[in-house]
Amino acid sequence: MSMVEFSKVSKQFGSHRxxxxxxxxxxxxxxxxxxxxxxxxxxxMLRCINVLERVSEGTLLVDGISVLGTxxxxxxxRLEAGMVFQQFNLFPHLTALQxxxxxxxxxxxxxxAEARDIAAALLQKVGLGERMDHYPSQLSGGQQQRVAIxxxxxxxxxxxxxxxxxxxxxxxxxQEVLKVMQTLALEGMTMVVVTHEMGFAKRVGSRLLFMDxxxxxxxxxxxxxxxxxxSERFADFLKHID
Amino acid sequence: xxxDWTAVFDALPELLQGLEVTMxxxxxxxxxxxxxxxxxxxxxxxxxxxxxxxxxxYVALIRGTPITVQVMFIYFALPILIDVRISAASAGILxxxxxxxxxxxxxxxxxxxxxxxxxxxxGLAMGLSFRKVLVHVISPIAVxxxxxxxxxxxxxxxxxxxxxxxxxxxxxxxxxxxxxSGNFRAVEIWTAVAVIYLIVISILAVSLRFVxxxxxxx
Numbered sequence: 001m002s003m004v005e006f007s008k009v010s011k012q013f014g015s016h017r018x019x020x021x022x023x024x025x026x027x028x029x030x031x032x033x034x035x036x037x038x039x040x041x042x043x044x045m046l047r048c049i050n051v052l053e054r055v056s057e058g059t060l061l062v063d064g065i066s067v068l069g070t071x072x073x074x075x076x077x078r079l080e081a082g083m084v085f086q087q088f089n090l091f092p093h094l095t096a097l098q099x100x101x102x103x104x105x106x107x108x109x110x111x112x113a114e115a116r117d118i119a120a121a122l123l124q125k126v127g128l129g130e131r132m133d134h135y136p137s138q139l140s141g142g143q144q145q146r147v148a149i150x151x152x153x154x155x156x157x158x159x160x161x162x163x164x165x166x167x168x169x170x171x172x173x174x175q176e177v178l179k180v181m182q183t184l185a186l187e188g189m190t191m192v193v194v195t196h197e198m199g200f201a202k203r204v205g206s207r208l209l210f211m212d213x214x215x216x217x218x219x220x221x222x223x224x225x226x227x228x229x230x231s232e233r234f235a236d237f238l239k240h241i242d
Numbered sequence: 243x244x245x246d247w248t249a250v251f252d253a254l255p256e257l258l259q260g261l262e263v264t265m266x267x268x269x270x271x272x273x274x275x276x277x278x279x280x281x282x283x284x285x286x287x288x289x290x291x292x293x294x295x296x297x298x299x300y301v302a303l304i305r306g307t308p309i310t311v312q313v314m315f316i317y318f319a320l321p322i323l324i325d326v327r328i329s330a331a332s333a334g335i336l337x338x339x340x341x342x343x344x345x346x347x348x349x350x351x352x353x354x355x356x357x358x359x360x361x362x363x364x365g366l367a368m369g370l371s372f373r374k375v376l377v378h379v380i381s382p383i384a385v386x387x388x389x390x391x392x393x394x395x396x397x398x399x400x401x402x403x404x405x406x407x408x409x410x411x412x413x414x415x416x417x418x419x420x421x422x423s424g425n426f427r428a429v430e431i432w433t434a435v436a437v438i439y440l441i442v443i444s445i446l447a448v449s450l451r452f453v454x455x456x457x458x459x460x
Contacts, residue, residue, distance in 0.1 A: 050367055078367055083364075089360040102378070107369045137460055138460055151368075152367075152368070
């Protein structure tokens with residue numbers, strides 16, 4: 001069974017169609033990198049997966065659960081699909097450790113001690129074992145984003161969604177975040193990554209999706225698409241992001 | 243004229259009794275006003291129109307009328323309208339709760355709306371219900387943002403208790419007026435009354451500053 005399955009999914013904001021009949025299946029273990037010009041619908045598509053946006057038409061199943069189900073279904077989907085945001089969105093009143101403990105305690109009902117073990121191990125994993133008691137404002141952007149990744153992982157998702165995770169970061173801070181994401185991919189995590197990082201797409205992506213005007217235009221192996229752009233539009237886009 | 247200190251000392255025990263009444267009314271009004279304000283503010287921000295419209299009407303009604311008229315209405319008109327008789331002090335407390343609740347509601351709404359939408363999404367995206375997100379993510383931040391404005395409102399509540407002299411509540415200002423009408427030492431008595439208010443409110447203001455500082459995020 002696919003982890004994520006779009007069938008003829010459309011999304012409308014008012015009279016503006018942001019997604020136009022998307023068909024897409026993502027299997028467990030895949031690392032799907034989504035690229036495309038701004039306004040092409042890639043973030044909206046990602047946000048539909050964990051129901052931060054409601055799809056207007058079509059069906060979308062996440063781990064077999066419909067995004068149009070009850071509010072309980074929606075919460076189940078969100079427990080399975082972790083989300084990492086462009087702006088990190090760490091809770092500013094909690095330390096790094098408390099941010100990562102938050103999900104296990106509040107969403108999974110774990111005890112404080114259990115949550116602390118999970119959180120400490122994950123912060124260690126993203127290279128922030130020394131920074132656990134810092135507040136978000138005391139961390140660099142790259143560190144904040146790594147805490148945010150740990151926070152999502154702590155809930156125990158089967159799928160991770162990344163919405164331009166490095167776009168708000170200085171170039172020298174991007175690598176530390178991309179490295180963490182690469183490690184996750186190597187461990188077999190299913191990932192959908194909206195990004196402009198073509199190096200990451202080539203190195204880590206198992207699949208490259210090009211969106212334009214709310215449609216999924218190309219879908220293939222990153223190496224194939226990048227070495228031999230199948231359309232002028234795509235070739236043009238690649239020229240502009242380098 | 244000479245400032246007669248004995249008039250102040252003679253009046254002091256009675257003025258302090260008045261202060262006690264003032265503080266009791268103010269504290270009850272504060273506590274109630276914060277609760278009413280928090281609930282109304284949340285309804286104004288997140289409620290459907292069925293909750294929003296009454297909340298907006300309530301805020302408009304209270305902000306659009308003087309507190310003196312409000313307390314007169316509650317103390318003198320309500321007994322006629324619905325046949326409930328309450329003591330002057332209770333009428334004062336009720337007025338403060340209703341009045342400061344409306345102002346607090348607007349402060350709370352502003353604070354809730356100022357919390358970045360991304361934090362709410364981050365909470366929801368983890369599978370939390372909106373209620374949990376409100377309690378554990380939005381509120382801790384909103385409370386910190388509301389503190390300065392709330393502090394102003396709390397100070398107003400203490401001073402607003404002086405209005406209840408119009409319905410005969412024996413609070414600080416009323417006691418001062420009664421003493422003054424017996425000994426005609428207007429300068430001494432009103433100075434003493436003013437200084438007592440000033441001291442109490444300064445203590446409140448300094449404590450609020452401490453709370454703000456303790457709650458401040460790094």
